Amino acid sequence: MAEPQESPLLRISGNIERTNVGDEAHFDRAMLERLPRRTLATSTVVTDGINHFEGFMLRDLLEWVGADGQRAIASALNDYEIDIPMADFHTFDVLLADTMDGDRLTVRDKGPLWIVYPRDDHAKLQDIRYDYRWVWQLNHLEIQ
Structure with a gap:
């Protein structure tokens, strides 16, 4: 995997197979935009009405780096x-x-990156425990 040409938006560390900067995988916007794009319309607890999100599936990114673990520790710019x-x-x-x-x-x-669950598609996702997993300003995932 090539190194990012611009400032990285996201770092992935931990139990991953593919790295590009030391033992981590760093991604700039151009690298992330190579993943298949998807859209999702859903409500959130921090915005009004239905919002239309575009990005890529987290599972696709984790497959790309060969992530193998039971949990991902998601960290944001605001700590x-x-x-x-x-x-x-x-x-x-x-x-x-x-x-x-x-x-x-x-x-x-x-x-620049926000973890978004398909909240309106599953009653289970309306539980507050899932709301805490909507990490905005995501900048790091550690796979354990």
Whole structure:
């Protein structure tokens, strides 16, 4: 895997097979945009109404780096951190969004990357425990 040409948006470390900077995988926007794009329309607990998100499936990214573990520790630019079971990414179509309602996400509006669950597609995802897993300003995943 090539090294990023621009400043990385996301680092993945831990139990991964493919790396490009030391023992981590670093991704800039251009690298992430090579993944198959998906869209998701859902409500959130921090915005009004239904929002239309675009990005890529987290499971596709984790497959790309050869991630193997039981959990992903997701960290954000604001130092928020939470453990997410890896099973979530296979059970649900969890999106790593970089746009919302047609606009590229910025740090000011929960970007540049936001973990988005298909909340409206599964009653189970309306539980507050899942709301905590919607990490905005995501910048690091550690696979354990």
